[in-house]
Amino acid sequence: MPAATDGLGARLLIAAALLIALVTLVVPLALIFASAFAEGWAAYVANIMQPDTLHAVFLTVLTAVIVVPVNMVFGIATAWAVARYDFPGRKLMISLIEIPFSVSPIVAGTIYLFLYGQQGLLGPTLQSWGVQVMFSVPAIVLVSLFVTAPFVARELIPLMQAQGSEDEEAALSLGASPWQTFRLVTLPNIRWALLYGAVLTNARAMGEFGAVSVVSGSIRGQTNTLPLQIELLFNDFNVVGAFAAASTLALIAVATLVLKFLLERHAQ
Amino acid sequence: MSILIDHVSRRFETFAAVNDLSLEVAEGELLALLGPSGSGKTTLLRLIAGLDFPDAGRILIGGRDATHLSAGERRIGFVFQHYALFRHMTVRQNIDFGMRVMPAARRPAMAERRARVERLLATVQLDGLGDRFPAQLSGGQRQRVALARALAIEPCVLLLDEPFGALDAAVRRDLRRWLRQLHDELPVTTIFVTHDQEEALEVADRIVVMNAGRIEQSGTPVEVEAAPATAFMYGFLGGASRFDVTVAAGRVSLAGRPLPPEAVELTAGVADGPATGFVRAHEFRLLPAGDPASLLDARVSHVVTHGGTARVELALGAGRTIEAELPRAAWESLALAPGAPVGLRPERVAVFPPG
Numbered sequence: 001m002p003a004a005t006d007g008l009g010a011r012l013l014i015a016a017a018l019l020i021a022l023v024t025l026v027v028p029l030a031l032i033f034a035s036a037f038a039e040g041w042a043a044y045v046a047n048i049m050q051p052d053t054l055h056a057v058f059l060t061v062l063t064a065v066i067v068v069p070v071n072m073v074f075g076i077a078t079a080w081a082v083a084r085y086d087f088p089g090r091k092l093m094i095s096l097i098e099i100p101f102s103v104s105p106i107v108a109g110t111i112y113l114f115l116y117g118q119q120g121l122l123g124p125t126l127q128s129w130g131v132q133v134m135f136s137v138p139a140i141v142l143v144s145l146f147v148t149a150p151f152v153a154r155e156l157i158p159l160m161q162a163q164g165s166e167d168e169e170a171a172l173s174l175g176a177s178p179w180q181t182f183r184l185v186t187l188p189n190i191r192w193a194l195l196y197g198a199v200l201t202n203a204r205a206m207g208e209f210g211a212v213s214v215v216s217g218s219i220r221g222q223t224n225t226l227p228l229q230i231e232l233l234f235n236d237f238n239v240v241g242a243f244a245a246a247s248t249l250a251l252i253a254v255a256t257l258v259l260k261f262l263l264e265r266h267a268q
Numbered sequence: 269m270s271i272l273i274d275h276v277s278r279r280f281e282t283f284a285a286v287n288d289l290s291l292e293v294a295e296g297e298l299l300a301l302l303g304p305s306g307s308g309k310t311t312l313l314r315l316i317a318g319l320d321f322p323d324a325g326r327i328l329i330g331g332r333d334a335t336h337l338s339a340g341e342r343r344i345g346f347v348f349q350h351y352a353l354f355r356h357m358t359v360r361q362n363i364d365f366g367m368r369v370m371p372a373a374r375r376p377a378m379a380e381r382r383a384r385v386e387r388l389l390a391t392v393q394l395d396g397l398g399d400r401f402p403a404q405l406s407g408g409q410r411q412r413v414a415l416a417r418a419l420a421i422e423p424c425v426l427l428l429d430e431p432f433g434a435l436d437a438a439v440r441r442d443l444r445r446w447l448r449q450l451h452d453e454l455p456v457t458t459i460f461v462t463h464d465q466e467e468a469l470e471v472a473d474r475i476v477v478m479n480a481g482r483i484e485q486s487g488t489p490v491e492v493e494a495a496p497a498t499a500f501m502y503g504f505l506g507g508a509s510r511f512d513v514t515v516a517a518g519r520v521s522l523a524g525r526p527l528p529p530e531a532v533e534l535t536a537g538v539a540d541g542p543a544t545g546f547v548r549a550h551e552f553r554l555l556p557a558g559d560p561a562s563l564l565d566a567r568v569s570h571v572v573t574h575g576g577t578a579r580v581e582l583a584l585g586a587g588r589t590i591e592a593e594l595p596r597a598a599w600e601s602l603a604l605a606p607g608a609p610v611g612l613r614p615e616r617v618a619v620f621p622p623g
């Protein structure tokens with residue numbers, strides 16, 4: 001039970017919390033939309049429909065469309081291995097999954113630069129085969145995959161460990177093939193946590209700035225994702241354009257929050 | 269179908285959970301597997317079901333070598349200790365699952381599947397609950413859904429791991445009778461694990477007691493009850509008192525007094541010197557204090573009369589208490605109150621090597 005809220009101290013604390021939330025969360029969000037619409041609906045639409053911005057939206061969505069399914073598969077496979085089997089290096093693997101969370105995104109981008117860049121480890125070899133990874137769409141997808149790799153696995157591992165493997169063994173003993181067992185028993189058992197992880201992956205993949213900015217080269221209309229485009233517009237003193245682009249990201253964020261809330265409720 | 273377990277071992281690292289164990293289960297038999305926690309009962313069941321594989325030995329089902337068959341290929345119904353019902357499926361969908369995943373060539377037609385599910389719902393007395401989800405059922409109901417689900421694949425062998433372990437006493441009693449009846453109507457070879465002796469003695473055709481990955485004793489409930497074969501069995505079956513005895517030239521004495529030879533059962537391997545004797549609660553005779561036939565002096569400390577029997581707790585001195593059980597009428601004719609001295613005469617002492 002929460003304690004009664006009639007003490008003066010409690011009221012002050014609540015008021016302070018609300019005020020901080022207002023200043024740090026609500027006001028900026030409101031400001032984004034206010035600025036985006038500062039010159040009216042028509043200007044907003046015109047700014048969004050600007051080819052470079054539109055391309056940035058497209059590229060951001062494309063990245064998410066690739067990254068989310070790939071990392072769902074990766075997350076399921078990893079969680080399955082870690083939760084169902086005991087093998088040498090299992091503990092190490094659990095720690096390795098967390099690496100993308102523990103290094104700064106800039107570092108992640110730089111690692112890719114070291115690997116695939118002109119002076120990088122693999123760059124020259126790839127170049128000689130005519131493959132250009134850096135400053136192209138594949139680079140953006142690769143770093144996005146890297147920075148969002150842990151989300152699904154982190155949701156699934158504790159859940160699958162808690163659920164144990166009895167359900168799956170029951171399915172197997174009833175004659176189900178491994179694939180049927182996965183599709184009919186494992187997947188339904190983890191579906192809410194999986195979706196939750198996917199929503200988080202999506203939000204991060206769409207919003208990632210640091211790592212992408214290192215590897216994308218920020219070529220307008222080619223390798224600019226939405227967060228990079230916002231910075232670019234802002235540096236061009238196109239405030240309405242920047243905020244219009246930002247408002248789409250903010251909308252995605254709000255939608256993510258709502259989904260996250262609903263999924264969390266479902267998962268319980 | 270019959271099951272033959274032939275010198276099977278299963279080791280986890282260096283620890284043998286099942287240790288060179290051999291067992292034969294006849295077609296249609298209802299076998300209870302008893303044993304203390306950690307004795308390898310679940311491991312043995314999993315090996316038979318194909319959910320785990322032995323490091324050594326063979327498992328034959330219906331005369332066919334099944335050692336390397338997968339769980340699905342063995343067609344064995346397995347009822348898990350915690351039911352393992354599919355929580356996102358209704359009771360009907362749970363029961364239907366085994367048929368649903370059959371290869372199309374073997375899968376029964378939809379109408380037959382439906383009919384079989386309804387029949388099983390009736391068999392396990394859950395008519396009307398088919399559309400519920402597992403979370404909406406009581407423990408006893410879930411247990412029966414798990415059983416119906418296992419029966420739906422028409423298994424050749426049924427394995428139940430502590431099927432009534434998580435249920436309260438009254439539900440257990442009902443379900444255990446019901447399982448016996450079900451087996452009489454539908455004689456599938458069945459092994460069920462339990463740690464409750466009473467349950468095993470009441471339900472099973474034969475009981476097998478496991479200890480440390482091996483079989484300690486096997487036999488009909490009457491045989492096992494009448495003649496526990498090892499010191500472990502006396503400890504496990506409970507209610508027996510343990511005494512240090514001395515053996516000299518085939519004569520056994522307890523606390524310095526020789527025991528009458530007809531009351532002594534010497535097992536093989538008992539040598540002269542110290543040994544261990546067991547006397548079961550109902551194998552003590554209570555005598556008035558000072559009776560010349562008495563071999564032990566005790567004091568009544570507590571009595572519980574229940575139905576036709578009296579269970580008497582007796583203090584032997586030095587803080588040691590033992591238990592005796594006798595017909596209520598015999599107890600009442602002694603007219604003893606707590607605190608009164610009493611003489612004891614063991615009528616059967618099983619003697620084992622010291623340990």
Ligand SMILES: Nc1ncnc2c1ncn2[C@@H]1O[C@H](COP(=O)(O)OP(=O)(O)O)[C@@H](O)[C@H]1O
Pocket residue numbers: 280285303304305306307308309310311312
């Ligand atoms: N997967 C496993 N890994 C390691 N040890 C195990 C495993 N399964 C069972 N054991 C060990 O084997 C022994 C027998 O276990 P089990 O068959 O579950 O006993 P029971 O069902 O009779 O209580 C226990 O000591 C247990 O710790």
Ligand SMILES: [Mg+2]
Pocket residue numbers: 309310311
């Ligand atoms: Mg067990």
